[in-house]
Amino acid sequence: MTEAAISVEGLRKKFGSVVALDGIDFDVPAGSVFGLLGPNGAGKTTAVRILTTILTPDGGRAKVLGRDVVKDQSFVRASIGLAGQFAAVDENLTGSENLRLIGKLTHMPRHLIKARVDELLERFDLTEAATRPSKTYSGGMKRRLDVAAALVHRPPVLFLDEPTTGLDPAGRADVWEMVEELVTDGTTVLLTTQYLEEADRLAEQLAVVDHGKVIASGSPAKLKATIGSTVIDFGLSSQAAAKRAAKVLIGLTTSEPIVDGKTVEINAKDGAKVLPDLLRALDKARIKPTTINLREPSLDDVFLALTGHKAEEEAA
Amino acid sequence: MATVTVDGTDSTDSTAPPTSLVGHERSALSWALADGLAVTWRNLIAITRIPDAMFFSSIQPIMFILLFRYVFGGAIQTPGIRYVDYLMPGIFVQTIAFGAIGTAVGLADDMSKGLIERFRSLPMARSAVLVGRTTADLVRNVWVIILMTGVGYLVGFRVHNGFFGYLAGVGILLLFSYAVAWGFATIGLMASSGETAQLMVFPVLMPLTFASGAFVPVATMPGWLQAFARNQPVTAVVDATRALMNGGVPTGEPVFRALAWSIGLLCVLAPIAVARYRKAV
Incomplete structure (x- = not known):
């Protein structure tokens, strides 16, 4: 029994002439973390x-x-949290x-609200600040309170829309x-997210979205x-040198x-291992890089590899 | 997914999906009322958290009382009634009408923030945001009327028709304020921000409150203006409140006119606000 907690099939949405979702499909297994990865305006928030x-x-x-999100709104609303x-x-x-x-507005039994609120304040390290107006909170505290608010009624399905943007x-x-803690609860x-690093760390499955499509x-x-x-990244003294270096490096890694x-x-699959080979090849061709940078791939790199273009910044 | 064994214990504790704590066992109408009350509570708390706003919003009507009582009042003839007794019902109506600016601004502010987005994903009644806003402002108006009555007493205002006459007048005022709040809620929903909402309400408020029987007898105005002043809600509500609080004149006709205006406005303005809200969200 591996029923999907969330399933999306050919979802489309247009705002005027702008296509936000162009037939998007994905399934999220119950109890897992699923990441929708894409640049601004890709359609993540619309989904x-x-x-x-x-x-x-x-x-x-x-x-x-x-249950269908259009036909069965009240069931869905009772089952989800949104931050x-x-x-x-x-x-x-x-x-x-x-x-x-939020406890009142989700129609929780009165006697459960207080206990649940105290439990969440404790868990999100907000007990000390609990009696202060939230306008006095730091950005991180506000975001924690926001996620706590999404969890008050203990929804089995939680939506986090770019939870770390601006933090x-x-x-x-x-x-x-x-x-990570939530997943241990079975949520x-x-x-x-726009960050590959974040998706990599948290999500078991990913869908990369671009222009309203899963790519x-x-x-x-x-x-x-x-x-x-x-x-x-090898930095070189000129564009001509860069082009020469690229020729030398062809075939040394998979890409x-x-x-x-x-x-x-x-x-490269394993940068630290191939780096000496690459340097040796460059040295042989008498090319001296001015800078060398070894890094995790970014969203841009994923897009470059998948689509041949960098992630475009567009208004949502 | 977790499988639950016969004795109710979870066989796979670590992956058991949480059970939602959402309750279902009441009728839609009783939930709508409960949700409206919850949002009312939230708005009233917000008022107490900004005490300086409450303080300064009370100063303006007090200035108006002093201005008309001591500066203009001497030049205004009100046959058969002391000017201060004539003035105070007008001040009450003006204050609650201007107070409804808060309804428009508050709602416009709400709409521009993320909270409404969250509300829309909750299993709560759609009406709660509007009901909560207008009801909180109704509660605020009770306080405002008590405060203005106190200030009025200090400058010589007296109720000549007994406590129940006063209460009936307050009732008329509150009903009117509730109707006005729904109208201003619509303006708040149309405005792009709280600041815009504030600018949008003034062209509505100024003619209604000043071209009325609130501060001067309508009979002293030029004929064309009298036609407007005699047939608009502020004059109707001021006349009814004045009759109820001051006594000595028949109350039936003015009270009927005031009720007709307020109930009529409520029946027209509330559905417009609700429709506008549905469209906005």
Whole structure:
């Protein structure tokens, strides 16, 4: 019995003449973390808004726990939690009042609300700040309160729309830890993100979205295998030198070197191991790189490998 | 997915999906009321968290009382009634009408923030945001009327028709304020921000409150203006409140006119606000 907690089939949505979703499909197994990875304007948020019953799709089907998000809105709303890119908390209310409000509005039995609110404040490290208006909170605290608010009624399915956008590294690490903990509860999490690193760390399965379409899907490991797990950038003194270096490096790794201005970018399965070979080859050809940079692939690299173009920045 | 064994224990604890704590066992209408109350509670807390806004919004009507009582009042003839007794019902109506700006601004602010987005993903009644906003403002108006009555007493205002006359007047005022709140809620939903909402309501408010019987007898106005002033809701509500609080005149006709205006406005404005809300979200 591996029924999908979320299933999306040929989902379409247009805003005027702008196509936000152009027939998108994916399934999220119950109890797993699923990542929707893509640049701004790829359609991630639109998909989340349809799945959380906020928007009606123009075509296709979307189900949460086997129930249609359009026909069975009240069931779906009772089963989901949503935390968005902007902390959706009332700034005038304290942390504890914010959570109690959600408890009331999700029609929880009165006697359960207080215990649940205290439990969440404790878990999200907000007990001390619980009686302060949330406008006094730091960005990271507000985001934690926002996620806590999404969990008050203990929804089996949680949507996190870019939960770390705009957070500092410490806040980001907080959110990551929180998501990992949720999965141990059995909650199904759908997460959207622009960061490959985040998707890689949290998601068991990924769908890469571009222009309202899924352009690749699978486990992060599989996706990385297609593009290599390390990116090596060689900086050279001129574009001509870069082009010469690229020629020298052809065939040394599984991917083709790409020239971008004065840099040569090359993907490798294991950067640390192939780096000496690459340097030796360059040395033999008497090419001296001015800089060498070894890094994890970014969303741009994934897009470059999958589509041949970099992730485009577009307004959502 | 987890399988649950006969004795109710989970055989696969670590992957058991959480059970939602959402309750279902009440009728839609009773949930709609409960949701409306929950949002009312939230809005009232917000008012207490910004006490300086409450303080300064009380200063303006007090200035108006002093202005008309001591600066303009001497020049205004109100046959058969002391000017301060004539003035106060007008001040009450003006204050609650201007107070409804808060309804428009509050709602416009709500709509521009992420909270409404979350509300729309919850199993709550759609009406709760509007009901909660207008009801919280109704509660605020009770306080405002009590405060203005107190200030009025300090400058010589007296109720000449007994406590129940006063209460009936307050009732008329509150009903009117509720109707106005729904109208201003619509403006708040149309505005792109709280600031815009504030600018949008003034052209509506100024003629309604000043070209009325609130501060001067309508009979002193030029004929064309009288036609407007006699047939608009502020005059109707001021006349009814004045009759109920001051006594000495028949109350039936003015009260009927005030009720007709308020109920009529409510029946027209509330559905417009609801339709606008559905469209906006």
